[in-house]
Amino acid sequence: xxxDLTKTAGQLYTAMPSMRxxxxxxxxxxxxxxxxxxxxxPHETEARRAAGKATWLAARLDGALRGGFAPPPxxxxxxxxxxxxxxxDVDRHAAARCFLINIGYVALxxxxxxxxxxxxxxxxxxxxxxxxxxxxxxxxxANIEGMLLGMHRAVxxxxxxxxxxxxxxxxxxxxxxxxxxxxxxGLTGGMDFVREELVDRRLMHAMDRxxxxxxxxxxxxxxxxxxxxxxxxxxxxRISREVCGHETVNCDANCGQLRRGERNxxxxxxxxxxxxxxxxxxxxxxxxxFHSASSIVTEHYGxxxxxxxxxxxxxxxxxxxxxxxxxxxxxxxxxxxxxxQTEKGHGYPLALQxxxxxxxxxxxxxxxFARLLYETVSSERLPAPTSQKARSxxxxxx
Numbered sequence: 001x002x003x004d005l006t007k008t009a010g011q012l013y014t015a016m017p018s019m020r021x022x023x024x025x026x027x028x029x030x031x032x033x034x035x036x037x038x039x040x041x042p043h044e045t046e047a048r049r050a051a052g053k054a055t056w057l058a059a060r061l062d063g064a065l066r067g068g069f070a071p072p073p074x075x076x077x078x079x080x081x082x083x084x085x086x087x088x089d090v091d092r093h094a095a096a097r098c099f100l101i102n103i104g105y106v107a108l109x110x111x112x113x114x115x116x117x118x119x120x121x122x123x124x125x126x127x128x129x130x131x132x133x134x135x136x137x138x139x140x141x142a143n144i145e146g147m148l149l150g151m152h153r154a155v156x157x158x159x160x161x162x163x164x165x166x167x168x169x170x171x172x173x174x175x176x177x178x179x180x181x182x183x184x185x186g187l188t189g190g191m192d193f194v195r196e197e198l199v200d201r202r203l204m205h206a207m208d209r210x211x212x213x214x215x216x217x218x219x220x221x222x223x224x225x226x227x228x229x230x231x232x233x234x235x236x237x238r239i240s241r242e243v244c245g246h247e248t249v250n251c252d253a254n255c256g257q258l259r260r261g262e263r264n265x266x267x268x269x270x271x272x273x274x275x276x277x278x279x280x281x282x283x284x285x286x287x288x289x290f291h292s293a294s295s296i297v298t299e300h301y302g303x304x305x306x307x308x309x310x311x312x313x314x315x316x317x318x319x320x321x322x323x324x325x326x327x328x329x330x331x332x333x334x335x336x337x338x339x340x341q342t343e344k345g346h347g348y349p350l351a352l353q354x355x356x357x358x359x360x361x362x363x364x365x366x367x368x369f370a371r372l373l374y375e376t377v378s379s380e381r382l383p384a385p386t387s388q389k390a391r392s393x394x395x396x397x398x
Contacts, residue, residue, distance in 0.1 A: 025270070026270055026271070026275075029267065029268050029269060029270055029271050030271050030275055030276065030279070032267050032268055033234055033237060033268040033271045033276055034276060034279050034280070036237050036240060036242060036243050036268065037065060037066065037233075037237055037276060037280070038066060039242065040065060040236075040237055040240040040242060040243070041240070041241075042061045042063065042064055042065045043061075044240070044241060045061060045065075045236055045237075045239065045240040045241075046060065046061040046062075046236075048239055048240070048241065048244075048248070048249050049061070049236065049239055049249065049293070051248070051249070052239060052248055052249025052250060053249060053250045053251065053252065053253075054235070054238075054239050054249050054251050055251035055252065056231075056235035056238055056239070056251070057232055057235060057293060057294060058232060058235040058236040058238070058239055058293060059232035059233050059235070059236050059290040059291060059292070059293060059308075060290065060291035060292070060293045061236060061290065061291075062289065062290070062291055063288060063289075064288050065233070065236070065237075065288065066280065066288070067287070067288050068280065068281050068282060068285035068286070068287065069285060069286045069287075069288075069335070070284065070285060071284040071285070071286075071335060071336055071339050072332040072335060072336050073336060074333075074336035074337060074339075074340050075111075075173050075218075075333070076110070076111050076112075077110065077111030077112060077172055077173075078109075078110055078111065078172055078173040078174070078175065078333070078337070079107060079108065079109050079110070079168045079169060079172050079173070079174045079175070080106075080107075080108045080110070080174075080175045080176075080177065080337060080341060080351045081105070081106065081107045081108075081161065081164040081165060081168060081174060081175070081176050081177070081351070082105075082106045082176070082177040082178070082349070082351035082352045082354070082355040083103060083104065083105055083106075083157045083158075083160045083161045083164060083176075083177075083178060083355055084103075084104045084157065084178075084179050084352060084355035084356045084358070084359040085101060085102065085103045085104065085153045085154075085156060085157045085160075085359050086101075086102050086104075086359045086360050086361045087099060087100060087101045087102070087149060087150075087153050087361070088100040088361060088366060088369060089145055089146065089149055090131070090143070090144075090145040090149070091370075094370060094373060094374075095370075095373050095374040095377045095378070096126060096373055096377050097126070097131065098124060098125060098126035098131070098373070099124075099125055099131070099144065099145065099149055100122060100123070100124050100125075100361070100369060101122070101123045101125075101149075101152075101153050101156060102120055102121070102122045102123075102359050102360075102361055103120065103121045103122075103123070103156060103157060103160050103359060104118075104119075104120045104354075104355040104356065104357065104358025104359030104360075105117070105118070105119050105120065105121070105160060105164055105355065105358065106118050106351050106354040106355045106358065107164060107167070107168065108350075108351055108354075109169065109172070111172075118354055118358055119358065120358040120359060121160075123156075125144070130144075131143060131144055132144055133148070133193065133194055133197050133198075134193070135191070135193040136193065137193070140191060140193065142190075142191060142193075142194050147186045148186070148194065150186065151184050151186045151187070151198055152198065154180070154184060155184075155198050155202050155203050155206070157178060158178065158182075158203060158206045158207070158210075159202065159206045161176050161178060161206075161210070161221070162206045162207075162209040162210050162213075164176065165209075165210060165213050165219065165221075166209065166213060170217075171217065172217070173217065173218035173219070173220075173333055174213075174217060174218070174219050174220070175220050175222065175333055175334060175337035175338075175341075176210070176219070176220065176221045176222070177222055177223075177224055177341070177349055177351055177352050177355075178221075178222070178223040178224065179223070179224060179352050179355075179356070180223060180224075180225060181223060181225060181321055182223045182306050182321045182322075182323075183292060183294055183296055183297055183306060183321070184198065184199065184203070184296060185294075185296065187199070187296050187300070188295075188296065195300060199300050199301070200300075204301070204302060204304060207304040207323060210323070211303070211304070211323065211325055214325065214326070214327065214330065218327070218329050218330060218333055219326075219330055219333075220322065220326060220330040220331065220333040220334035220337065221322060221323055221326065221330075222320045222321065222322050222334040222337075222338065223320070223321040223322070224318060224319075224320060224338065224349060224352060225318065225319040225320075225321065226316065226318055226348060227274065227316055227317075228272070228273065228274050228310075228317070228318070228319035229272055229274075230272065230273050230274075230319060231271065231272050231273055232273060232290065232292070232293075233273045233276065233277075233287075233290055233310075234268060234271045234272065234273055234276055236290075237268055238265035238268055238269075239265070243264060243265050243267065243268060244264055244265055245264040246264075273310060273317075273319070274310065274316070274317040274319070277310040277312070277317050278312070278317050281310065281311070281312040281317070282312060283312050283313075283314045284311075284312060284313075284314070284339055285311070285312055286309045286310065286311040286312075286320075286335050287309045287310040287311070288309065289307050289308070289309050289331070290307065290308055290309065291305065291306070291307045291308075291324065292305070292306040292307070292308065292321075294306075303325065304323050304324070304325070305323070305324040306321055306322070306323065306324065307321070307322055307323075307324045307326070308320060308321045308322065309322075309331075309335075311335060311338060311339070313338065313339060313342040313347070314342070314347070315342075315347040316347070318338070318342075320334055320335075320338060322334060
């Protein structure tokens with residue numbers, strides 16, 4: 001065993017006093033955040049956010065901050081479709097430069113004619129045209145690997161969800177589920193032609209298709225985030241007049257020279273939205289709708305702005321992100337459908353569990369794929385170099 005657990009346990013024990021102190025500070029900040037959450041004026045706070053310059057990403061408020069919405073009834077006849085993905089990244093130690101994406105699909109029909117469809121679709125990209133995004137106006141290019149491959153896969157998942165929704169039986173309400181966020185955070189600071197390809201040409205087209213479906217039937221497209229770490233609602237409280245204390249919101253000008261703990265808003269610092277709503281929501285309830293103020297969304301998502309709510313599913317507070325064009329009926333379907341799926345999945349939506357099982361590329365699959373790649377390339381009498389590092393991992397000398 002390479003890890004010395006005895007030494008690790010000793011270090012963990014030494015860290016306990018600091019962790020207990022941090023937990024106590026967190027509880028005090030949470031208590032203060034809950035108090036300000038109850039008294040902050042949402043209309044004034046939104047006006048301050050819109051006119052100010054905040055360091056924090058604060059949610060755009062559209063109405064009340066507080067208030068829990070009880071779970072609505074779920075239509076007995078409905079369809080839940082879910083999509084998830086997994087990938088094998090480009091590996092310089094492999095026999096050939098390529099990546100593999102596996103998309104898992106699930107369609108579950110409930111009601112008088114129950115039906116289930118589960119499948120996966122792999123996509124191997126090994127040719128030069130598929131391994132990079134290229135600037136049509138110049139010579140720049142971006143290799144599809146690492147973070148860019150993750151965004152490429154995320155867009156593929158939404159495209160696959162549009163396919164699944166369009167294939168759902170006519171006349172039935174449809175809940176479409178994704179895992180993770182709708183916001184492509186990796187675009188921050190990226191090249192413009194990458195954004196144009198991923199967002200303008202592909203993501204927006206897939207969202208247009210989904211919006212068209214929402215005009216034909218009750219449709220909820222919801223991206224589920226388990227144990228979210230976001231603090232956008234708490235950040236809105238940070239810039240409220242009663243917490244911030246400054247006449248206008250300008251974090252750099254007002255507090256740029258102050259250290260952490262010296263700013264007025266640090267009284268609620270470190271509190272997540274999930275921690276706040278764990279106090280505010282009863283099991284089954286959801287929060288009000290909030291809107292993402294991310295520059296990625298506001299500047300590049302056009303008609304497909306992102307809104308979100310938090311819901312107490314019993315075991316945890318989950319975050320659900322949706323297109324802002326979702327109807328009130330669609331929001332109710334997302335709320336009721338999520339609770340039903342979470343109950344069936346014992347804490348996590350059943351359809352997403354099954355989509356993950358269809359999509360996942362486990363360790364054995366990855367090893368088999370690496371061998372298959374090497375053997376196939378070698379059988380075609382093509383160079384199949386592997387690094388000495390990769391060879392050393394397959395061969396143990398001691």
